[in-house]
Amino acid sequence: MTDKKHIGFIGAGKVGFSLGRYLMEHHMDVSGYYSQNPKSAQEAAKFTHTKFFEKLDDVVDKSEVIFLTVPDHAIKSVWEALKQHAIQGKIVCHCSGALTSDLFSNIDVYKAYGYSIHPLFAICDKYHSYKELSKCLFTIEGHKQYIPYFKDLFEKLGNPLQVISKAEKMRYHAAAAMASNLMVALASICENQLQMCGFSAENAHQALKPILLSNMEHIVHLGCVKALTGPLERGDIETVKKHLHVLEDNDALIYKGLSKALLSLAKQKNPERDYSQMEALFK
Numbered sequence: 511m512t513d514k515k516h517i518g519f520i521g522a523g524k525v526g527f528s529l530g531r532y533l534m535e536h537h538m539d540v541s542g543y544y545s546q547n548p549k550s551a552q553e554a555a556k557f558t559h560t561k562f563f564e565k566l567d568d569v570v571d572k573s574e575v576i577f578l579t580v581p582d583h584a585i586k587s588v589w590e591a592l593k594q595h596a597i598q599g600k601i602v603c604h605c606s607g608a609l610t611s612d613l614f615s616n617i618d619v620y621k622a623y624g625y626s627i628h629p630l631f632a633i634c635d636k637y638h639s640y641k642e643l644s645k646c647l648f649t650i651e652g653h654k655q656y657i658p659y660f661k662d663l664f665e666k667l668g669n670p671l672q673v674i675s676k677a678e679k680m681r682y683h684a685a686a687a688m689a690s691n692l693m694v695a696l697a698s699i700c701e702n703q704l705q706m707c708g709f710s711a712e713n714a715h716q717a718l719k720p721i722l723l724s725n726m727e728h729i730v731h732l733g734c735v736k737a738l739t740g741p742l743e744r745g746d747i748e749t750v751k752k753h754l755h756v757l758e759d760n761d762a763l764i765y766k767g768l769s770k771a772l773l774s775l776a777k778q779k780n781p782e783r784d785y786s787q788m789e790a791l792f793k
């Protein structure tokens with residue numbers, strides 16, 4: 511069933527390039543690309559060995575599945591334009607993690623089917639990110655008609671697929687943003703703190719590499735509870751107090767907020783320990 515449908519892209523950016531190439535490498539039928547800037551669509555078509563579509567009509571005509579891989583703020587206007595074409599029976603998807611298929615307003619009237627399909631991955635490079643997509647989970651939300659089609663497609667690709675409800679998408683995306691973007695912020699805070707201790711920017715960056723990488727490995731392989739170490743887990747309250755004393759306003763707030771979350775992990779790890787004083791510190 512999956513191989514018969516031609517998958518076309520509107521929006522030749524990082525996700526359009528990567529998903530298209532990934533699908534092609536797995537022998538799926540990618541029809542080609544239409545984009546705001548024809549040069550981007552031409553480049554994507556060349557990269558994926560598919561067609562360049564000059565007009566929106568062409569991608570609609572040549573595809574049964576249409577991915578709108580445009581920035582979140584542009585999905586609505588592209589949908590408004592797409593509605594003017596012969597989309598009856600088409601499967602229309604966007605890739606936003608935060609938005610739902612409700613963005614495809616009145617899609618039932620057009621007898622088409624809407625989905626949001628989100629790769630839980632930071633796709634940062636048009637030309638190389640596709641190589642990493644085999645590791646990535648996708649979430650899907652939308653009309654029940656083609657959920658089995660997508661389950662079959664992702665099974666063939668070898669990627670886990672998680673069905674998610676519309677109501678939970680924003681919470682899901684907040685979690686994704688914390689796992690991805692906010693980790694970057696935390697790493698940057700640590701680099702800045704080391705620079706305040708006299709490290710050069712380069713040394714600060716290099717110094718953190720082993721601890722960041724090994725910690726990620728521990729989280730991934732052992733789970734959060736087993737990965738946990740440090741003064742809070744040991745109950746060294748004086749050290750934690752001194753940390754809070756030396757950190758500046760925003761960094762101290764972040765330290766406190768994350769420590770509250772850590773406390774519940776520490777309690778799970780050491781149910782026999784009394785963390786009540788530590789708890790009081792973070793109130």
Ligand SMILES: NC(=O)c1ccc[n+]([C@@H]2O[C@H](COP(=O)([O-])OP(=O)(O)OC[C@H]3O[C@@H](n4cnc5c(N)ncnc54)[C@H](OP(=O)(O)O)[C@@H]3O)[C@@H](O)[C@H]2O)c1
Pocket residue numbers: 520521522523524525526544545546547548550551578579580581582584587588604605606607628629630631632633634
């Ligand atoms: N990057 C990620 O890590 C990631 C991960 C998961 C999900 N997503 C989602 O994937 C979607 C695309 O993100 P992205 O990172 O690929 O963005 P991107 O790299 O900025 O690419 C978006 C492309 O859309 C084209 N575009 C913009 N407005 C358009 C319009 N009105 N009509 C046709 N094409 C238009 C632009 O192409 P031109 O060059 O032609 O102007 C641009 O290259 C978003 O919904 C995003 O939330 C991204």
